[in-house]
Each structure stands twice: as structure tokens, then as C-alpha cells.
Amino acid sequence: MVSDFNMPDLNYFNQAETIDLKRTPWVNGYVSGTHGRIPRLRTIVDNKDKIGAIKVHLGIGRDNYMIPPGLYAVGNPNKSSPILVTANYKLTVDTLRCNLLNLDAWIIVVDTKGINVWCAAGKGTFSTYEVIKKIKELKLKELVSHRTIILPQLCAPGVAAYQVLRNSGFKAVFGPIKAGDIRGFIDNGMKATEEMRTISFGAASRLLLTPIEVVHSFKVLLIMLVSVLIYNAVDYSSFYQSALIMNTLIGFVPLAVAVLTGCIIVPFLLPFIPFRAFAAKGLLGGIILDIVLILLKDNIIMLQSNLLLLIAYCMIIPSATTLLSLNFTGSTTYTSFSGVKKETKLTLPIVKSAAVIGVILAIASKLL
Amino acid sequence: MKHKYIRNVTTLELKKDKCKGCGFCVEVCPHRVFVMENGRADIVDKNRCMECGACALNCPFEAITVEVGVGCAIAIINGNNNGGKSCC
Numbered sequence: 001m002v003s004d005f006n007m008p009d010l011n012y013f014n015q016a017e018t019i020d021l022k023r024t025p026w027v028n029g030y031v032s033g034t035h036g037r038i039p040r041l042r043t044i045v046d047n048k049d050k051i052g053a054i055k056v057h058l059g060i061g062r063d064n065y066m067i068p069p070g071l072y073a074v075g076n077p078n079k080s081s082p083i084l085v086t087a088n089y090k091l092t093v094d095t096l097r098c099n100l101l102n103l104d105a106w107i108i109v110v111d112t113k114g115i116n117v118w119c120a121a122g123k124g125t126f127s128t129y130e131v132i133k134k135i136k137e138l139k140l141k142e143l144v145s146h147r148t149i150i151l152p153q154l155c156a157p158g159v160a161a162y163q164v165l166r167n168s169g170f171k172a173v174f175g176p177i178k179a180g181d182i183r184g185f186i187d188n189g190m191k192a193t194e195e196m197r198t199i200s201f202g203a204a205s206r207l208l209l210t211p212i213e214v215v216h217s218f219k220v221l222l223i224m225l226v227s228v229l230i231y232n233a234v235d236y237s238s239f240y241q242s243a244l245i246m247n248t249l250i251g252f253v254p255l256a257v258a259v260l261t262g263c264i265i266v267p268f269l270l271p272f273i274p275f276r277a278f279a280a281k282g283l284l285g286g287i288i289l290d291i292v293l294i295l296l297k298d299n300i301i302m303l304q305s306n307l308l309l310l311i312a313y314c315m316i317i318p319s320a321t322t323l324l325s326l327n328f329t330g331s332t333t334y335t336s337f338s339g340v341k342k343e344t345k346l347t348l349p350i351v352k353s354a355a356v357i358g359v360i361l362a363i364a365s366k367l368l
Numbered sequence: 369m370k371h372k373y374i375r376n377v378t379t380l381e382l383k384k385d386k387c388k389g390c391g392f393c394v395e396v397c398p399h400r401v402f403v404m405e406n407g408r409a410d411i412v413d414k415n416r417c418m419e420c421g422a423c424a425l426n427c428p429f430e431a432i433t434v435e436v437g438v439g440c441a442i443a444i445i446n447g448n449n450n451g452g453k454s455c456c
Binding site: 118121122153154156157158159160161162174177192194197198199201270271276277278326327329330332333334335336337338339340341342343344348 | 379420441
């Protein structure tokens with residue numbers, strides 16, 4: 001392993017130099033010195049950055065939201081200024097730079113293919129190798145007089161600090177989890193408090209992750225809507241067109257509510273819902289929706305005196321909430337591989353069966 | 369409110385006899401699973417472990433082992449469909 005990181009001295013190469021200032025409002029000119037021109041990051045985010053953030057939370061252009069990797073500056077750094085390392089996801093860089101107001105520092109942006117620090121570390125793009133390579137190709141030994149770099153704590157699943165030291169001569173110190181704590185970390189003599197080192201997953205963070213869950217469920221919602229429409233249209237004879245549309249929309253509501261429960265309500269209320277397994281949390285939500293549906297069934301024309309279809313709905317709704325809740329494990333900060341594997345293997349066959357039985361019952365209710 | 373996930377499933381193991389007390393595991397763990405006690409690492413609450421692998425990778429003495437993986441149902445389902453390797 002060690003020899004993998006033992007690369008020779010590389011020629012100076014800073015991809016960040018190639019940026020076009022006219023198209024990068026997040027850069028505020030250049031810092032010049034021993035390393036030629038180094039782009040200086042703005043320490044405020046403007047409306048364009050904010051719109052960009054909203055877009056990626058809705059899944060628009062999310063896979064291509066990145067900046068060129070390389071060496072950047074904030075403020076007016078010199079040979080003794082700290083070096084911070086980060087990922088090249090634009091949202092990550094925005095979060096970092098807006099927390100560095102009035103700080104002079106060097107910023108090393110690692111090529112993580114536009115993925116955030118933690119996910120990139122897990123996928124292996126934010127790696128020991130990449131960090132050492134950046135130290136060498138950016139000639140950090142000539143840039144600064146000290147021999148310390150500050151890594152984000154969450155890159156640790158991909159970066160072995162002791163290997164960085166062994167193979168580059170730079171001591172890699174793990175900084176805080178949140179960019180907002182960097183100033184406190186530096187002022188505290190590069191010591192992180194327990195709080196800085198602990199990952200949180202508060203209600204605001206959970207809510208911020210729900211829009212993309214809904215966007216990813218559009219296809220499912222559309223299939224549900226079309227299915228209900230077809231169900232109502234099959235023996236559509238004496239109905240008026242408006243009645244068909246009305247029945248379809250009303251029949252779609254319970255299914256849409258199930259999807260939104262799995263995408264928004266369960267994630268938002270996560271720690272307040274009993275059970276540890278996400279599938280169980282989702283199932284509980286589905287059962288509650290089933291009870292509400294049974295109580296309100298007389299208001300839904302499709303379900304009036306159609307017991308088979310009511311049972312079909314009562315199978316499909318918990319299937320949807322359970323699967324979507326299980327899906328949210330991928331967005332959390334605390335679910336383990338072994339745990340998710342366990343509950344997925346246990347739940348998936350049951351969810352699939354329930355959904356299939358639901359669909360068969362719905363078709364049967366039409367034919368019988 | 370503190371999040372709690374499924375108990376008694378984590379694959380995290382600490383071989384105390386190999387530990388030299390460098391403290392990297394304590395530093396990198398985002399769920400504060402480790403503490404230093406008498407110059408050696410110890411596990412406080414194994415059930416908080418999310419198997420990210422930061423501790424094992426950063427242990428210079430190979431005292432920590434954990435089956436690393438992404439705790440994401442879709443990755444696991446996709447992994448099952450394309451031959452075992454879990455990936456988003």
C-alpha cells in the first residue's frame with residue numbers, strides 16, 4: 001500500500017488557473033506570487049450561487065455542479081497561512097468560502113468529480129492518493145513555510161492522515177465537520193471540540209433533503225395517476241368527462257399522500273417515529289394512512305362499495321411508505337451498511353409481494 | 369433528539385493489543401464511538417457505528433477492522449442486482 005502513495009515529484013500544475021473570470025463570479029481576481037496567478041475565492045455567496053443551491057436540491061444539474069480542482073486563495077494568504085482542503089462540488093466550495101470571511105488561507109480543491117466531501121471519501125475519489133498528488137503537483141512545499149494541511153473530518157473514510165505525512169511530509173490535521181466551525185478550530189490552536197467532531201442530522205437538514213426525494217418519485221406518482229385514470233376509464237360509459245377526471249383525481253389522492261408521507265413526513269419526523277428500522281417507521285406511517293383511508297372511504301367514489309379495491313389500496317399504500325422510508329437511509333448521516341442490508345433483505349420481498357397483491361386485487365375488482 | 373439505528377449489527381472490531389494509542393480513531397469518528405482510556409483506544413458504544421471506515425483506514429497499526437459500505441437501501445438493492453458490489 002505504502003508504495004502506491006510514494007509518487008515522484010510532479011511538475012507544477014494548477015487546473016484552477018484555467019478558469020474564465022467572466023464566467024466565475026465566485027472568484028474575485030487573482031493572488032500572485034511564487035506560484036503565478038492563483039484565483040481568489042469570494043467569501044460571500046450571491047443570488048446566482050443561491051439559485052444554484054436550490055437547483056441542485058431539486059436535482060437540476062446536480063451531477064455537473066463542480067469547479068475546476070486545484071489551488072485557490074481566500075483573502076491575502078502568505079507563506080505562513082493555513083491550507084484548507086476541500087472537494088470540488090460547487091455547493092461544498094460555496095459553503096466553505098462563505099465561512100472564511102476575513103481569513104487569509106490557501107484552499108486546495110481535490111477533484112472529487114463534483115461530489116461532496118463525505119460521499120466522495122466513501123466512493124474513493126477523495127482519497128489519500130489524490131491529497132498527496134495535490135500536495136506534490138501544487139508544490140505546497142514552495143508555497144508555504146509550514147508543513148500542515150487541514151482536512152475536513154468527513155474525508156477520513158477516504159484519506160489516511162498518517163499516509164499523507166509519510167508520503168508528502170505534510171502533517172494532515174483533521175478539521176471540524178462543519179465549515180462554520182473552521183474559524184473556531186483555527187482560533188483554538190487547531191483543536192476541535194467534541195461538538196465539532198460530532199455529526200448532526202437536525203430537522204432543518206432533513207427537510208432540506210426532502211425535495212429531491214419528491215423529484216425522484218415523480219415517475220412513481222405519474223404511474224399511479226395513469227393507473228387510476230385507466231381504472232376509471234375502462235368502463236367509462238355513462239360518466240361525463242368531468243366526472244372521470246374528478247374520480248381519477250380523488251382516487252389518486254390517497255396514493256399521492258402515501259408517496260409524500262414516505263418522501264417528506266417520515267424523513268422530517270424521523271427521530272420522533274418509534275422503531276429503529278426505517279422500514280418499520282414507513283410501515284407505521286402506511287398503516288396510519290390505511291386507517292384514515294378506511295374512515296374516509298365513503299368520500300372516495302371509487303372506493304364506495306368496492307371492498308376489493310379498498311383492500312388493494314390498503315396493500316399499496318404501506319408498500320409505498322415502507323419502500324420510500326427505506327430509501328431515505330441513503331440520505332441520512334447515521335445508518336450503517338450492515339443495518340440497512342439487514343432491513344432491506346428482510347423487507348423488500350414483503351413490500352414487493354404486498355404491492356403485487358394490491359395491483360392484482362385492483363385488477364380483480366374491475367373484472368369481478 | 370438523538371438518532372438511533374438498528375442494534376447489534378455493526379462489523380466494527382477493535383483489537384486492543386495492537387493499539388498504540390495514537391488517537392486517530394477518536395479524532396475521525398463522526399459518531400464518537402471511540403475514547404482514549406489509559407493511553408489506548410476503547411469503544412464506548414458500538415451501536416452508534418455507521419461503518420464508514422474512517423477509523424480503520426486511519427489506524428496505522430491495523431487494530432481496527434470494519435466491513436465498510438454505504439448505508440443506503442438503493443445502493444444495496446442495485447448491488448444485489450449487479451452481482452454483489454454495492455454502489456449508488
